[in-house]
Amino acid sequence: MRFPYNPKYPIVEDLRNKAKKRIPKFVFEYLDGGCNEDTNLYKNTADIRKVELLPHYLSTHKKSDMKTTLFGHTYDAPFGIAPVGLQGLIWPNSAEILAKAAFEHNIPFILSTTSTSSIEKISEITEGRAWFQLYHPTENSLRDKIIKRAEEAQCPVLVILSDVPDFGYRPSDIRNGFAVPPRMTLNNILQIFEKPNWAIKTLINGPPNFKLLKPYMPKNVDMRRLSVFMDETFTGKLNEEKIAPIRDMWKGKLVLKGVSNELDAEKAIKLGIDGIIVSNHGGRQLDAAESAIHSLNRIVENYRGKIKIMMDSGLRSGPDIARTLASGAEFTFLGRSFMYGTAALGAEGGNHTIGILKSQLQQIMEQICCEKVQDFPSHLIK
Secondary structure: OOOOOOOOOOOHHHHHHHHHHHOOHHHHHHHHOOOOOOHHHHHHHHHHOOOEEOOOOOOOOOOOEOOEEEOOEEEOOOEEEOOOOOHHHHOOOHHHHHHHHHHHHOOOEEEEOOOOOOHHHHHHHHOOOOEEEEOOEOOHHHHHHHHHHHHHOOOOEEEEEOOOOOOOOOHHHHHHOOOOOOOOOHHHHHHHHOOHHHHHHHHHHOOOOOHHHHHHOOOOOOHHHHHHHHHHHEOOOOOHHHHHHHHHHOOOEEEEEEEOOHHHHHHHHHOOOOEEEEOOHHHOOOOOOOOHHHHHHHHHHHHOOOOEEEEOOOOOOHHHHHHHHHOOOOEEEEOHHHHHHHHHHHHHHHHHHHHHHHHHHHHHHHHHOOOEHHHHHHHEEO
């Protein structure tokens, strides 16, 4: 089988293994870990992989097409790049690398409020096609300023984050002294010296910072004050009263990310939200929760056709995307997979990871004789 990218890394797990060798331990564990005992982190993927697909071998199938229309734009594949905080810490310029790859492959890229690039820079790279995820500020005035910047940058979709009412309890980050920003303990410094390539690249590009938030920070803010600023400036608590004025203000498509139950899906519909991303934050917030695919099953059963239903959390491969689409999601997003790609391969990581997923998904579609993405549910073995 011909693979158009680096044949050393034909699956995402290969990229993960390479990333683990290439970046400091405290950085890798921040990216790779969940919360508490990591139960939901592993359950997310394991439960997706319990989904089985039915091939239709004697059909009149001609050729499979991955193109998917979402919110008026036809994308070349039914998956996109999920928002990830501190991307530039994991590998320098990761946000820009992934935004460029997403634009070239015509898939959506979502920029996080706590990423290390600005809305304006990502909009320039993607010619105004990038989505933006809002981590709700404490003050409405700051909320309005950030939303105005997203509007001026021509972001077509605003995503509101709902599933971080409190910081996750992450033992590996506690052991590593990982905070916002990361504290440079002796152990962390030694880990950096063990990864000279990462260290040199980071030195050349400068320490990662919250470029999007820089205009709102105190001047000459030191590392200690930055942590206080983040705690004081942002709240993860979201409710209907906070969403309603955003819906009034935002004229583009509005998506609620972090939906995991029917009650919140129902509220999203009543608020006039255009789409939801079923998610449990990649297993990083609530270890005692159910897997995202189980939440998806119930939400699809009750709300299919009433609102655009998408999903992230636990997807690591083209077959995972296929299983999720067959389960009723209309679109999917992956986060860690793309960060493994940039950490492993730098500037080539975005294109390579997208190439893996496209190749795998195309093969699955051809194998089960599925012509269009919207036909996946007819291949679900219930």
